[in-house]
Amino acid sequence: MREPPSEVVATWPAPNYTDPVTRGPELVIVELVFLFLGTLCLVLRIYVRAGIMGRMEADDWLMVGAAIFGAGVTTCVLLAFLRYGWNIHIWDLTFDKMVAGRQVSFAVQGLFLLATTLAKVSILVSYLRLAPLNSGFRRATFAALAFVIIINVAFFINLFVQCVPVSSYWDLTRTERDCNSEDHHLLANAALTAVADFIVWVVPLPAIYSAKIPRQQRLALIALFSFGVVVVVAACLRAYWIHYVVQVTYDVTWWGVYLWMWTAVEVQLGIICGCVPWLRSLVKFWRTTAWTDSTTGAAPPGGRRYLETPRC
Incomplete structure (x- = not known):
């Protein structure tokens, strides 16, 4: 946590601990909407995999972990937004809320790494079911898996060793706090996360482009895969707000609302992106069922045969 210089503190108004100016409810609305969408997509994916196809595989369980x-x-x-002052100016923040906010920040960083790592690994594992043996697609997928796992394990370890002891991260009463500057760590994490999201997005595109399938189907698959670009955009926006919060402003609680908003949105978009292909399969199944019911009056035998592994 950066200590604001005395000349900056001198420009701050007197603290208002009883009735401070607060942010509006936009963060709460955005967070809950994306949590609902991510959870809904996961539930529908599980319905397809367990309820219709009758099996759950490794990538499904990895995505469940990411959602948790x-x-x-x-x-x-x-x-933190509703109770620990992430919705007010830094000068209106009590010491107790400052400490609690740092504890929550530490927890969010750890949970974010676990969630985004599992989501990316889930998507890449699903690629392996599509990639032929000894193909460039398969080798690229393994390379992407190694990159995602290595960088996130490194960041997770660094989270716990950047302060010695770990409690120095939030225990601001310590007279001697042995902590490395967190701005470089956070910016490196944001940049490499965006790179990893980009890699996960582009890895299957060359294989789809060169696949011997009808042009219309190829374009549809590329468009479906390209939903992953929204995750890349979210990662880039999170990187910008990390830069602004840790290197530009000292009013970190007031402006940090955008950082935390995009942090949660990025996680949920990664989950949604990993589940969208199964939603496409679900729509195909419903259409097939509806057509069969209307023509024969019976459901299609062995409904799971209408649900192949998504090609995206």
Whole structure:
């Protein structure tokens, strides 16, 4: 946490601990909407995999784990926003709320790493079911898996060793706090996360482009895969707000609302992106069922045969 210089503190108004100016409800609305959408997409994916196809595989369980940790990110952000002063100016923040906010920040960073890592690994594992043996697609997927796992394990370890002891991260009463500057760590994490999101997005595109399938189907698959670009955009916006909060402004609680908003949104978009292909399969199944019912009056035998592994 950057210590504001005395000349900056001198420009701050007198603290108002009883009735401070607060942010509006936009963060709460955005967080809850994206949590709902991410959870809905996951539930529909599970319905397809377990309810219709009758099996859950490794990538499905990885996405369930991502959703659990992602819900933890949203919960922590809302808790800090509503109770620990992430919705007020820094000069109106009491010392107790400052310490609690640092504790929640630490938890959010850990949960974010776990959620985004599991979501990316889930998507890449699903690619392996599509990639032929000894293909460039398969080698690229393994390389992407290694990159995602290595960088996130490194960031997770760094989270716990950047302050010695760890409690120095939030215990602001310590006279001697042995902590590395967190701005470089956070910016590196944001930049490499955006790179990893970009890699996950582009890895299957060359294989789809060169696949011997009808042009219309190829374009549809590329468009479906390209939904991942929204995750890249969210990661870039999170990177910008990290830069602004840790290197530009000292009013970190007031402007940090955008950082925490995009942090939770990025997590949920990653979950949504990993589930969208299964939603496409679900729509195809419903259409097939409706057509069969209208023509024969019976459901299609072995409904799971209408649900192949998504090609995206």
